[in-house]
Amino acid sequence: xxxSFWFGLGAALLAAPATAQSLTGVWQGVETDTGQENDYxxxxxxxxxxxxxxxxxxxxxxVGSNPGISVTFRxxxxxxxxxxxxxxxxxxxxxxxTFTSSWCVGAITFTYxxxxxxxxxxxxxxxxxxxDVGAFTLYRIRLKSAATVPAGVAxxxxxxxxxxxxxxxxxxRQPVAAGNTHRVALRKTxxxxxxxxxxxxxxxxxxxxxxxVSGTPRKAALKAPAAVVPPAPTAPKADSAAAAPAPILPPQxxxxxxxxxxxxxxxxxxxxxxxxxxxxxATELSARPGLKLRIAGHADKVGExxxxxxxxxxxxxxxxxxxxxxxxxxxxxxTLGLGDSHPLYPSPDAxxxxxxxxxxx
Numbered sequence: 250x251x252x253s254f255w256f257g258l259g260a261a262l263l264a265a266p267a268t269a270q271s272l273t274g275v276w277q278g279v280e281t282d283t284g285q286e287n288d289y290x291x292x293x294x295x296x297x298x299x300x301x302x303x304x305x306x307x308x309x310x311x312v313g314s315n316p317g318i319s320v321t322f323r324x325x326x327x328x329x330x331x332x333x334x335x336x337x338x339x340x341x342x343x344x345x346x347t348f349t350s351s352w353c354v355g356a357i358t359f360t361y362x363x364x365x366x367x368x369x370x371x372x373x374x375x376x377x378x379x380x381d382v383g384a385f386t387l388y389r390i391r392l393k394s395a396a397t398v399p400a401g402v403a404x405x406x407x408x409x410x411x412x413x414x415x416x417x418x419x420x421x422r423q424p425v426a427a428g429n430t431h432r433v434a435l436r437k438t439x440x441x442x443x444x445x446x447x448x449x450x451x452x453x454x455x456x457x458x459x460x461x462v463s464g465t466p467r468k469a470a471l472k473a474p475a476a477v478v479p480p481a482p483t484a485p486k487a488d489s490a491a492a493a494p495a496p497i498l499p500p501q502x503x504x505x506x507x508x509x510x511x512x513x514x515x516x517x518x519x520x521x522x523x524x525x526x527x528x529x530x531a532t533e534l535s536a537r538p539g540l541k542l543r544i545a546g547h548a549d550k551v552g553e554x555x556x557x558x559x560x561x562x563x564x565x566x567x568x569x570x571x572x573x574x575x576x577x578x579x580x581x582x583x584t585l586g587l588g589d590s591h592p593l594y595p596s597p598d599a600x601x602x603x604x605x606x607x608x609x610x
Contacts, residue, residue, distance in 0.1 A: 272333065272361060273298055275456070276368055278387035278411070279448040280310060289313040291448035294324075294368075294387055302328040307341065309452050316450065318345035320352050332359040332368070353380035366391050366409035390443050390456040398435060401466025403579055406431045408458065411447035418442060421455060427586050428558045432566050434579050436466045466580075497530050497606070504545065504605040506593070510568065512602045515552065517563035519571065527568065530606065531575035541609040543583045544568050550589040550596035562586030568604050583609070 273296050280290040291313055296306040304326050311319035321342040326335035337354035355374035362369065370385030390410040398404040407430050415426035419442050425431070431441070440459045497505060507530075510523040519527075534540060546565030548557035565584035573579045592601045 270361075270363055271298065272296055272304070272328070272368075274389050274391075275454045276387035276389045277445045277447060277449075277453060278368075278385060279313075280372070280383045280385050282382070282384035289448070290383075291316075291450045292385060292387065293450060293452045293454070298328075304328050304333055304335070306335070308335075308337075309450070311450055312345075313448070315345065318350075319343070322352075322354070332361045334358045351378060353377065353383070355380070357383075357385065359385070388445060388447060390445060390458075392458050396459075397461040397463050400462045400464045401434055401436055401580070403432060403434045406433065406441075406458075406460060408443060410443065410445045412445055414444050414446055416442045416444070416455075419455060419457070424585065425583055426562070427588065428562050430559070430562060432562075432584065435460060435462050436580060438462050497526065497533060504607040506603060506605050508600070508603075510604055511599055512564050512567070514599075514602070515560070517560060517567045519567055523568075523571075527571050528575065531572050531577055534572065534577045534581070541581045541583075542572075543585060543607045543609050545585045545587050545605045545607070547587055547591060547601060547603050547605070548589045549598060549601040550592055554589060558586055558588035560586075561588050564602070565604055568606075 276294040276296065278292055280292050290310045293309040294306060295308075296304060299305055306324050308322045308324050309319065311317075319342075320340060323338045323341055324335040325338050326333050334356055336356050340352070343352070353372075353374040355372060357370045357372040359368045359370040361367075366389040368385065368387040368389075370387070372383035372385065374380040374382065388409065388411040390408055390413065392406075392408055394405065394407040398406075410429065413427070413429055414421075414424060415431050417423040417425050421442060421444060425441070426433075438459065438461050440457050443456045443458055444453060497507070507523075507526050509526045511520045512518060513520065534542065544565045546561035546563070546568070548561045548564070550557070562584065563586075565586055569579065569582045569584050572582060589596075589601070592598070593603070594600050
């Protein structure tokens with residue numbers, strides 16, 4: 250960490266004794282609580298295991314208010330039963346240095362939370378200028394669900410990490426999901442590329458997660474639980490004199506809001522008003538068997554952002570489940586949760602609890 254333009258450093262855990270889980274990998278997060286008001290230091294810690302309980306790695310930090318000021322340190326330490334301690338060994342690189350600034354060095358003691366894949370660290374720096382203490386919070390992306398799923402069956406993939414985004418490509422240009430879970434029916438072994446949008450830096454890693462597929466896809470799509478899928482009413486026979494409703498999906502591939510497809514407060518349960526639009530959408534999908542669809546779920550800005558993120562994902566899945574229940578192949582539909590980051594109206598407003606659909610080319 251850096252004090253009044255003094256940037257401080259942190260460290261983390263690595264490999265473990267035989268009875269402890271390995272802490273090798275890349276951890277991402279932030280250093281705070283340094284005594285400097287309103288300042289913070291985005292951090293990346295890369296850890297490897299040495300012999301026995303020895304660990305080593307590289308710590309990168311930058312000034313949150315000025316990313317042009319950064320430093321990279323070599324770290325060494327020892328694994329303990331609850332975490333590890335790392336010491337600053339030497340400086341590998343520094344950018345944005347001034348004559349009035351310096352970097353704090355010392356020791357950092359980390360505690361490991363296996364459930365969250367989280368490192369909580371407390372730094373004790375050698376007294377110099379304003380260097381004193383600092384607090385680190387770092388997370389690691391790891392697959393927490395099964396690495397092999399049955400072919401063609403909707404499965405929930407679960408990972409650790411903070412503010413996770415899923416992509417279909419290593420360049421992270423094709424988003425497919427957001428959050429710690431992704432519900433998908435895979436027909437072949439697939440690699441997803443994940444990033445944490447939690448104090449990101451230009452050093453933030455892209456983590457590949459490969460899911461193996463076993464067996465052969467089932468032809469019949471699974472039906473979703475009725476708890477979140479209201480029964481689809483029987484469509485009345487069309488009146489030959491009545492005009493056909495306008496198509497939901499326009500010719501161009503752009504997101505479309507379904508204004509009547511709304512949800513209960515704080516729940517992924519569809520309101521009854523959703524049925525007509527979803528029945529029409531199912532009809533259009535049946536008439537266009539080559540069309541693939543992406544459903545993006547949204548939440549209102551009420552409550553905690555992380556819970557709203559999960560809720561938006563569940564709402565997108567509820568719409569997919571309705572369409573699958575109506576006879577649409579689930580493999581044609583992908584889902585994405587966007588949390589409460591894109592409200593259309595000042596909160597609270599029921600119209601923010603919505604989905605948007607988009608044709609995939």
